[in-house]
Amino acid sequence: MLELTPSQTVGPFFAFGLPFSGGGDVVPVGTPGAITLHGTVRDGAGAAVPDALLEFWQAGPDGRVPARPGSLRRDGRTFTGFARVATDRAGDYRLRTLRPAAPSDAVQVRHAPHLAVTVFARGLLHHLFTRVYFPNHVQANADDPLLAALDEERRATLMAVPDGGVTGPGYRFDVRMQGPGETVFLDLSAHGLAQPPAETVETPETP
Amino acid sequence: MTTTDGVPDPGPRTATQREVSAEIATAAGAAPRTDGHPDRAYLPYRSTALRAPQRPLVVSPPSLTELAAPVFGIADVTPIEADLTRHHTGDPLGERIIVTGRVIDGDGRPVRNQLVEIWQANASGRYRHEGDQHPAPLDPNFTGGGRALTDEDGTYRFVTIKPGAYPWRNHTNAWRPAHIHFSLFGTAFTQRLVTQMYFPGDPLFGLDPIFQSVTDEKAQQRLIAAYDHDVTEPEWALGYRWDIVLDGAHATPPDTDDPDGA
Ligand SMILES: [Fe+2]
Numbered sequence: 001m002l003e004l005t006p007s008q009t010v011g012p013f014f015a016f017g018l019p020f021s022g023g024g025d026v027v028p029v030g031t032p033g034a035i036t037l038h039g040t041v042r043d044g045a046g047a048a049v050p051d052a053l054l055e056f057w058q059a060g061p062d063g064r065v066p067a068r069p070g071s072l073r074r075d076g077r078t079f080t081g082f083a084r085v086a087t088d089r090a091g092d093y094r095l096r097t098l099r100p101a102a103p104s105d106a107v108q109v110r111h112a113p114h115l116a117v118t119v120f121a122r123g124l125l126h127h128l129f130t131r132v133y134f135p136n137h138v139q140a141n142a143d144d145p146l147l148a149a150l151d152e153e154r155r156a157t158l159m160a161v162p163d164g165g166v167t168g169p170g171y172r173f174d175v176r177m178q179g180p181g182e183t184v185f186l187d188l189s190a191h192g193l194a195q196p197p198a199e200t201v202e203t204p205e206t207p
Numbered sequence: 208m209t210t211t212d213g214v215p216d217p218g219p220r221t222a223t224q225r226e227v228s229a230e231i232a233t234a235a236g237a238a239p240r241t242d243g244h245p246d247r248a249y250l251p252y253r254s255t256a257l258r259a260p261q262r263p264l265v266v267s268p269p270s271l272t273e274l275a276a277p278v279f280g281i282a283d284v285t286p287i288e289a290d291l292t293r294h295h296t297g298d299p300l301g302e303r304i305i306v307t308g309r310v311i312d313g314d315g316r317p318v319r320n321q322l323v324e325i326w327q328a329n330a331s332g333r334y335r336h337e338g339d340q341h342p343a344p345l346d347p348n349f350t351g352g353g354r355a356l357t358d359e360d361g362t363y364r365f366v367t368i369k370p371g372a373y374p375w376r377n378h379t380n381a382w383r384p385a386h387i388h389f390s391l392f393g394t395a396f397t398q399r400l401v402t403q404m405y406f407p408g409d410p411l412f413g414l415d416p417i418f419q420s421v422t423d424e425k426a427q428q429r430l431i432a433a434y435d436h437d438v439t440e441p442e443w444a445l446g447y448r449w450d451i452v453l454d455g456a457h458a459t460p461p462d463t464d465d466p467d468g469a
């Protein structure tokens with residue numbers, strides 16, 4: 001096993017390096033079934049974070065994880081499943097995409113439909129992973145191994161909240177980097193799985 | 208506490224380099240993270256204070272989505288994007304350099320046909336960004352953003368200008384060592400990495416809380432490119448080599464079609 005290259009912060013000046021035109025337009029306006037996903041990124045004091053960058057990566061409505069290029073120069077037809085959006089001065093972000101479905105093929109661990117999320121920001125020395133789940137998948141969410149391991153309060157931080165937007169069905173998903181209502185962030189690394197779970201996994205409250 | 212000149216307190220006091228260096232020395236004494244990454248709550252870098260989570264990360268097996276990665280191709284990146292010296296009509300000022308290396312995973316396998324993105328300050332240490340207040344000149348012939356795809360061997364290659372060091376407001380007289388920001392994807396979303404590449408022998412390494420947030424000395428060395436005379440091109444540009452190792456691959460879900468059964 002080779003030694004990893006360490007992470008460093010994205011810093012404040014990524015605006016001309018990472019965001020790209022149409023980064024949040026995973027599907028064009030007017031696409032049947034399109035949803036908007038939007039929210040605010042806040043810090044430990046509850047202040048908006050105007051220099052965060054979020055990435056979203058997801059399966060499509062057919063349950064398949066896309067393997068098609070073209071995210072950086074969208075052709076208006078191909079669903080690539082990848083979005084990248086910076087927060088604005090108010091800490092808000094927005095994207096337009098399709099609802100993901102669960103994979104149709106049988107697998108050992110079934111996760112409920114979700115979007116994988118990466119959070120980058122000035123002041124964040126190593127990005128954070130989290131997930132957006134959808135509340136209507138009641139049974140799938142109950143069976144999801146991550147959601148099942150969280151108490152109600154923490155689980156709620158991973159749930160998109162329906163809030164019909166002006167451009168069609170909408171969901172709100174806020175990110176709280178620190179403090180009250182702190183978003184559940186994930187250690188998905190091979191390294192993390194090699195650690196004894198007791199050290200880092202939060203034990204759900206047992207009555 | 209030693210305000211003796213009668214000047215009114217201007218508000219929260221900015222630490223001196225000496226004080227921050229003492230904090231860096233204290234943090235360096237703690238056990239480094241075994242994966243070599245910085246502790247997100249590294250306080251000598253002041254902006255971590257309200258942005259590092261307080262709850263432990265929840266260890267979770269990756270989903271099928273997270274075990275895959277976005278695919279990028281020639282539809283996404285044109286070759287000229289890898290030459291940052293040719294994004295305007297004229298030549299940018301500064302020292303032209305070549306930066307190349309391989310992107311590999313923890314098992315040494317090349318990450319093929321994948322996106323590598325960079326962004327950086329110009330030769331004067333100034334970013335083309337409204338938030339950069341450093342009174343150093345912008346260069347009309349340099350923007351500072353580049354993209355490239357790795358080849359079949361995992362190799363990327365950029366032509367650019369050596370960025371300058373620049374001041375920032377972390378503490379009094381804080382300066383960042385010259386660096387190029389890098390963004391990398393692997394074959395799984397879990398391998399995502401954003402980092403910074405530094406240049407060998409920089410006198411600011413010991414003073415910089417961001418570089419020093421990697422507390423393991425060997426891990427620090429993995430952030431520093433090597434000067435490579437074989438990459439240098441005569442009468443044209445100096446060459447640097449920097450290989451990047453992403454997080455190890457996960458055991459992939461059982462694949463019944465795999466003839467090796469591996
Ligand atoms: Fe920088």
